[in-house]
Amino acid sequence: MKIETILSPLLFKQVENLESKVVVVIDILRATSTITTILNNGALSVIPVKEEGIAREYKSKGYLVGGERNGETIEGFDFGNSPFHYTEDIISQKDIVLTTTNGTKCIEMASQAYQVVIGSFLNLDAVVSHINKLNKDIVLFCAGWKDKVNLEDSLFAGAVASSFTDEELDDSSLLTIDAYNAAKGDLFKALQNSNHFQRLASKGVTKDIEYCCQINTINLVPVLKEGMLVT
Amino acid sequence: MKIETILSPLLFKQVENLESKVVVVIDILRATSTITTILNNGALSVIPVKEEGIAREYKSKGYLVGGERNGETIEGFDFGNSPFHYTEDIISQKDIVLTTTNGTKCIEMASQAYQVVIGSFLNLDAVVSHINKLNKDIVLFCAGWKDKVNLEDSLFAGAVASSFTDEELDDSSLLTIDAYNAAKGDLFKALQNSNHFQRLASKGVTKDIEYCCQINTINLVPVLKEGMLVT
Numbered sequence: 001m002k003i004e005t006i007l008s009p010l011l012f013k014q015v016e017n018l019e020s021k022v023v024v025v026i027d028i029l030r031a032t033s034t035i036t037t038i039l040n041n042g043a044l045s046v047i048p049v050k051e052e053g054i055a056r057e058y059k060s061k062g063y064l065v066g067g068e069r070n071g072e073t074i075e076g077f078d079f080g081n082s083p084f085h086y087t088e089d090i091i092s093q094k095d096i097v098l099t100t101t102n103g104t105k106c107i108e109m110a111s112q113a114y115q116v117v118i119g120s121f122l123n124l125d126a127v128v129s130h131i132n133k134l135n136k137d138i139v140l141f142c143a144g145w146k147d148k149v150n151l152e153d154s155l156f157a158g159a160v161a162s163s164f165t166d167e168e169l170d171d172s173s174l175l176t177i178d179a180y181n182a183a184k185g186d187l188f189k190a191l192q193n194s195n196h197f198q199r200l201a202s203k204g205v206t207k208d209i210e211y212c213c214q215i216n217t218i219n220l221v222p223v224l225k226e227g228m229l230v231t
Numbered sequence: 232m233k234i235e236t237i238l239s240p241l242l243f244k245q246v247e248n249l250e251s252k253v254v255v256v257i258d259i260l261r262a263t264s265t266i267t268t269i270l271n272n273g274a275l276s277v278i279p280v281k282e283e284g285i286a287r288e289y290k291s292k293g294y295l296v297g298g299e300r301n302g303e304t305i306e307g308f309d310f311g312n313s314p315f316h317y318t319e320d321i322i323s324q325k326d327i328v329l330t331t332t333n334g335t336k337c338i339e340m341a342s343q344a345y346q347v348v349i350g351s352f353l354n355l356d357a358v359v360s361h362i363n364k365l366n367k368d369i370v371l372f373c374a375g376w377k378d379k380v381n382l383e384d385s386l387f388a389g390a391v392a393s394s395f396t397d398e399e400l401d402d403s404s405l406l407t408i409d410a411y412n413a414a415k416g417d418l419f420k421a422l423q424n425s426n427h428f429q430r431l432a433s434k435g436v437t438k439d440i441e442y443c444c445q446i447n448t449i450n451l452v453p454v455l456k457e458g459m460l461v462t
Contacts, residue, residue: 008242011241011242011379011380147242148402149402150402171385172380174382174424174425175385175406175407176406178386178413179413181413182410182412182413
């Protein structure tokens with residue numbers, strides 16, 4: 001098993017033989033943390049869509065639809081990108097449509113992989129265990145923010161990569177492991193100077209960041225199957 | 232002062248207002264370590280050229296020419312990319328032409344900046360002191376390896392960025408600072424699993440890596456002026 005980390009969507013084209021690899025899509029604040037939460041709260045599936053217009057079409061067909069652009073809930077949608085919006089009483093046994101700034105774009109970019117997996121600190125150990133069993137080369141794909149490298153996705157890549165010390169790691173993985181080792185004692189503190197923290201804190205959603213920094217609170221792995229994220 | 236780190240040449244287009252910024256070009260193994268060494272050993276200048284053909288033209292005019300592609304000395308050139316090739320007795324008071332796989336490409340990409348500076352662990356403190364005095368926004372530009380992120384350039388970016396704790400750091404800078412803090416106790420050891428280490432070690436030039444991991448052995452800063460790197 002080889003482990004490679006892609007720190008920005010602009011670097012995703014460096015992945016060779018995508019169809020033989022497992023891609024872990026990482027958008028810690030907040031898409032992949034929220035997707036994991038939605039499935040944990042009993043939804044049947046999350047349908048990731050890149051375009052707001054397509055999400056609106058689903059809405060007109062009666063689906064529950066969540067969406068965010070630049071950190072704000074899209075007008076007329078049922079939910080934003082906060083995990084706290086998706087409570088069990090509303091979403092249980094439903095298919096939920098979701099579109100976000102960075103995360104859903106990356107899911108689409110990775111869709112030709114052998115398998116696309118959703119990773120977050122919430123389900124870290126479950127993801128590591130799952131990809132270990134698949135025994136394929138792994139791509140840790142950080143969504144970043146508008147193609148820029150971000151800290152929280154990189155640190156999560158390091159958390160996953162650090163479980164593979166005996167495997168062949170690329171330099172980006174080694175970089176994120178070093179960074180994760182320095183930060184893991186207090187993730188929330190490590191993220192306080194990050195751009196995304198400051199962006200979300202300015203919108204008053206510091207509690208979302210605290211939530212997304214929790215490790216191993218959820219024991220399931222969302223996987224892309226026929227365009228839907230399911231467990 | 233804002234500090235941003237560019238982890239791969241593919242991300243350099245994210246730099247805005249380049250002409251107002253100071254760019255530190257970083258190619259630790261080995262271009263920027265070698266350039267710093269060449270000037271420290273008494274050369275008048277290093278003329279960085281991107282194309283091998285242009286270097287050959289200089290050679291035919293009587294210049295001393297160094298060059299490497301994929302880690303190997305170019306045939307017919309006076310030197311490769313090893314700092315040990317450029318001894319004082321040969322290069323003192325000469326202009327040296329240099330072309331390398333990654334480093335000279337990045338110098339050209341950055342050439343429209345307010346100033347282009349050459350950084351390596353050898354002259355770390357000198358670089359930090361120099362860019363502090365300029366009081367401009369800083370871009371730490373990692374050359375990487377064929378557009379891929381590499382560990383040694385990223386760690387050096389972290390070493391520089393960690394001197395600017397009170398400044399506004401982007402997420403890539405925060406990532407490299409965390410990684411540098413984990414690695415700085417033994418840089419040579421931290422690099423032993425890196426792709427470039429293994430590439431150079433396979434060519435028998437581990438001593439070059441040891442050399443390039445030395446911190447603050449040289450107290451000068453190469454700066455690009457009219458296409459030439461001078462102190």
